[in-house]
Amino acid sequence: MTKHKNHHTALHEKDGISRPESVSVTSIANITQLRKKQPTADELVKGILEHNKTALSRAITLVESTNPTHLEKAMAVINQCLPYANKSVRIGITGVPGVGKSTFIEAFGKHLTSLGRKVAVLAVDPSSSMSHGSILGDKTRMEELVKDENAYIRPSASGDTLGGVARKTREAIILCEACGFDTIIIETVGVGQSETAVHSMVDFFLLLKIAGAGDELQGIKRGIMEMADLIVINKADGDNIKKAKLAKTEFNRALHLFPAKSSGWQPKVSTCSAITHDGIADVWQVVNEYFEMVKDNHYFDAKRADQNRYWLTETINEQLKSSFYAREDITPLLEQYKKAVQNNELSPFAAAQFLLEKYFEK
Structure with missing residues (x-):
């Protein structure tokens, strides 16, 4: 009589892996219970003022909620945080998809935190007009910055809002400022005719470009070019350095064709590489020059009021x-x-x- 050996097929299911002893069942239960508990408006505000990022995230989620029952609580949080806001510089960053916005923001953010600044990035991802969903992958793309204790990244869906910003980005800025962040960066979904609302909530508008895209003189849209306080030509590394320098010259010529800004600031053009970090420090220097000027001539306060x-x-x-x-x-x-x-x-x-x-x- 022939004995048959037990052969496992590819469909054979292995026994489950038992939970390691190091995992505390009590801790899991406590964390689950804590997540279910809805903090009061006062508790959220207390956490935000203590620079608690978890409280900040929960407050932004509350503010972004479309549930009518959350409106009163959200307003209470914002009103209590307002006296602690308006103590930051707000920078809007935009550019066509593929220009390297996330990579640039990570390099720029890391440079700022190295100088002792606290940086909050409000990244707005486009929502699908069909599924209404968003990828919200900015934390994945900024893997170094997200680990920085002096940085905070919050991706939000644009929803059906025009202007390249989320519906509640303005309120999120206030909450981030109250949480102690002195530099707020807003990354928009991209550039187009309706992608200019970000200009109405920031102090400084930065337009990212790449050389050789065929739009050096025309710009992506004339309106965007006129709003820009600084044009940065990204990816100026390797074989692109020569092209980037040529693009810088052409953009400088184009900017002189636009009417003078009411701030008195003459927009500048610079080049950088978010990969090698060349030129990143120069970008921050230009931003500082701008703020020194507009605070001296009181344009900064007038613009905030408007x-x-x-x-x-x-x-x-x-x-x-x-x-x-x-x-x-x-x-x-x-x-x-x-x-x-x-x-x-x-x-x-x-x-x-x-x-x-x-x-x-x-």
């Missing part, structure tokens, strides 16, 4: 929009009038007028 007025109206617009679409009596009417408009039974303007009148009845 921005606050602008964001008052923007917040009103946002709240009205959210309130309109959240109304239960409006939703069925909206669907009904959408069909009527699609079937050419009613003009979009007449339908909108009726819905708004219905909204303001109560």
